[in-house]
Amino acid sequence: MAPLGEGSDDPVLPDLPRGPLDAARARASFPWKELALFWDGPDMLRFKKSIFSALENDPLFAHPPGSLSLEKYRELNFLRCKRVFEYDFLRVEDLLGSPQRVLALIQCLGMYDWSLATKFFLHTLTFGSAIYSSGSERHFKYLPKIFNMEIFGCFALTEVSHGSNTKAMRTTAHYDPTTEELIIHSPDFEAAKFWVGNMGKTATHAVVFAQLYTPGGRCHGLHPFVVQIRDPKTLLPMPGVMVGDIGKKLGQNGLDNGFAMFHKVRIPRQDLLNRSGDLTPEGTYVTHVKDSRQHFSESLGSLSSGRVAIAGMSVVNLKLAVSIALRFSATRRQFGPTDQEEVPVLEYPMQQWRLLPYLAAAYALDHFSKSLFLDLVELQQGLLRKDRSARQAELGREIHALASAGKPLASWTAQRGIQECREACGGHGYLAMNRLGDLRDDNDPNCTYEGDNNVLLQQTSNYLLGLLVRRDQGGARIESPLKTVDFLEAYPNILGHRFEGSSPEDCLDSSVPLAAYEWLVCYLLRESYQKLNQEKQSGSSDFEARNNCQPKTSKRCGTQRSPIPTTSESRRAAQVTTGLV
């Protein structure tokens, strides 16, 4: 197998440069080029190489010496984003036809700098696909302008006082039939849009979520609207729009997160993104959505895609951190059996024990996030062909549950892995130029955006509990399109299993920890289910009952969990099934 490495002037997988890592590399028990080829495939390797080569050879992407001011960094990041469009790595048709290339581009840009990757995809994907998938033909005029950067976009949902609770958003959109306009308004400071990526300095247009009111004062709930916020020539705010940058963050400081308040800003009726509901010129609200359940079901796909993407982004960070730490450890020498001969720190069992599990996790999570991404692509193809089958709906729910747990798993593993790598490199890990700090800071929001990890886990537990309820109440078999929950069908049996290993060797087979996890999920599910029923029978409202079953000693709840803090990993595992809001 030599299709990529040899016999070419510009091989996709050139030999590694000679240097202090040679000794460690010479001890590899497998050929690394074959692994790379097996893992990514030749097409993807070539695509990635073309991206990296372009960035490497363009002075705009050189890392300037010293540290940039916030202003300069944001300006440079915008110029780089513009250049990425000029390179034309993706064509419009790739967005639907080659989703894997889209993912690869984001990850390559992220390897270079997450501020660039997020700036690019917030405009192209988040803003662009909100218009494409929430709007209709009358909005498609925006799409070419997105791709030639005539306009630059952002997605404005979060407000100062509300993030997770989207229903409580307070920006309003009142319809005025006399002019056929919608009046976008922020009632007060707490309703200001906040955290919006690209809004701080550069966005000219925003998809703004606001409560839609028709004449007579009836509220139809949160809807998306296209609102121009800046003049594309001068970048000065449009009349009635107060917009600015929210300032320094812990990381991703090349990205200009912003805020905006709207003072009775008028937009044409047509700029309501009308996929789920529309207005007649007279101001009558019309919708094909029968109930909130259908609406929810249709929106699961877009909720999942952000989370699946974040799982992949987290893996990239873990890969980078582990590579840095392992290479350092293979060359850093400290102590040894004699004064003459110091040992590379990677040879110490302690260092291996700190780093190698994260190397393994990087491979496992990379595979997981890629396969979940392919499942998501299948789901979205179903949505596009308006598949309303039961399987499609069930696939949406399963992927939503997997993404809601997979994103916390990947982002937390990366967060802890990067920290371990930082510490395992000692003082040198604390030097900014060695990048572990940037990786940690840029990865950190993966734990928060698109749903706080702890809150998200509760969505997965809701899904699992729902399966149990359906099984108990209607006798339905537990089976899902991707088969990830089919083991729950054996739920009472599994609870009867006992661990029977007696030596470390007994645990080396992966079926052993797998069986232990299955048991744990069943156990925690049963506990949660019983607690929730108990709460409800004692007269608690749904809100109270779910609250009181969150993982915490609560007298009212009569919990069986110990008040002694358990270790964080088992707490996290417990949350998946016992957290219920």
Added chain:
Amino acid sequence: MAPLGEGSDDPVLPDLPRGPLDAARARASFPWKELALFWDGPDMLRFKKSIFSALENDPLFAHPPGSLSLEKYRELNFLRCKRVFEYDFLRVEDLLGSPQRVLALIQCLGMYDWSLATKFFLHTLTFGSAIYSSGSERHFKYLPKIFNMEIFGCFALTEVSHGSNTKAMRTTAHYDPTTEELIIHSPDFEAAKFWVGNMGKTATHAVVFAQLYTPGGRCHGLHPFVVQIRDPKTLLPMPGVMVGDIGKKLGQNGLDNGFAMFHKVRIPRQDLLNRSGDLTPEGTYVTHVKDSRQHFSESLGSLSSGRVAIAGMSVVNLKLAVSIALRFSATRRQFGPTDQEEVPVLEYPMQQWRLLPYLAAAYALDHFSKSLFLDLVELQQGLLRKDRSARQAELGREIHALASAGKPLASWTAQRGIQECREACGGHGYLAMNRLGDLRDDNDPNCTYEGDNNVLLQQTSNYLLGLLVRRDQGGARIESPLKTVDFLEAYPNILGHRFEGSSPEDCLDSSVPLAAYEWLVCYLLRESYQKLNQEKQSGSSDFEARNNCQPKTSKRCGTQRSPIPTTSESRRAAQVTTGLV
């Protein structure tokens, strides 16, 4: 009890300002002023208040809007450090007579900004006490100059290629009897002094550690020397000294960490800090230290003091983070039983379960670090009066073991606590102005400096194993001045104990987890002891034997630990006793 709060125009504990926290505060079940008084005592409260008032009222300490460049921040931090001396919070005599005031000053400065606190104490305490305790009368001329900032100091031990392994340091000091001078020299880049706080921009003098060579080429090991590195008027480097700033770090960027290379820099013979060894004018090495064991024993006190200080610094960070997160959580409202009435997120069991254990840890670790500090003061008083008793030596070893485990415990707990606080504040926790990022970044090096946490834990395990060996070989009772290890005397009995709790209530008594920890320590000690003996009997050298017993599955070692990664906390606990290098 009203000595501090009422009846004064400027009370030490004024009432808290009215605001959105009132509702939560009104529900406290205890009077907070009494707790503060009980916890700190009136003198300490007054001292802290005087420091905070001075900083609050001085424009030099105002936080400038926006972010400072690295250069500006370092400049401003130096000016602030100078101003702290002008305020005269401490007198020279306080350094010996009122150690608690010294600690309180560091912690108050750290609450304001760790870059300032570290800059101040690296000069005053680390540099100053290295001269005071490693030198003799001939060096006391430097002390007044330290306190009036005529000179500014740093402590240069670490080199680019060596941190933990101090024996492998390669800077040299050759004695030239013809001029009665020592020649300080860095053989190459890897021997450059590196990471030295204050060296980057501002230090005029350094305590430099170098291998001392007498004529004829005999090496007497690492010794400290006072070396002038810059002109105090111009801050230009002295001839032969190449000195500079190592650049941006993950945190503490107001502190100018630096590097230095010496090219045959000549200093007078008298600038050898001669407490452990001296040179005659002719170049004969003289020492009162009989053997390396005595030398080691005498240096334990100074090793411990850095670690005890870091435990206290970590607690300060945890306190700040928990306060920020709890106040935010008491006012941030999200979701609720009806649309009208949202609930403060602190009311959710999940939020309490995330944050309250860290509030408890802040109190527990604050008490622990203060009491350990008082024990350290006792140890140092013994050193000053040249106490050579067995108790004094044993106290040194016990405090060294406690500090070597206490510093990892406090710094890791703070690191994780700050991260949990960051995440528990959602997006707002990721905004730089809310300070959780700075706290995390400034706390992070506490896991690394004065000994990497993982390496330090092995020092505690060495101490514990040593007790066991002495008991088994000589039948000596296990007892220590502070009684922290006396429970090990019952070691075989403890291993026979079984957990007998059957309900959560059974675990509420603190004796239950305490007994569990005692059992765990005994169990891991026995395992480690057996493994180590087995290794030695099979012919491994000391170095190999200890290495192979580090926590990791190793075929050679025949370990009984499972290769499945255990949770990180239990891994850490295991390290205390099983890590052995």
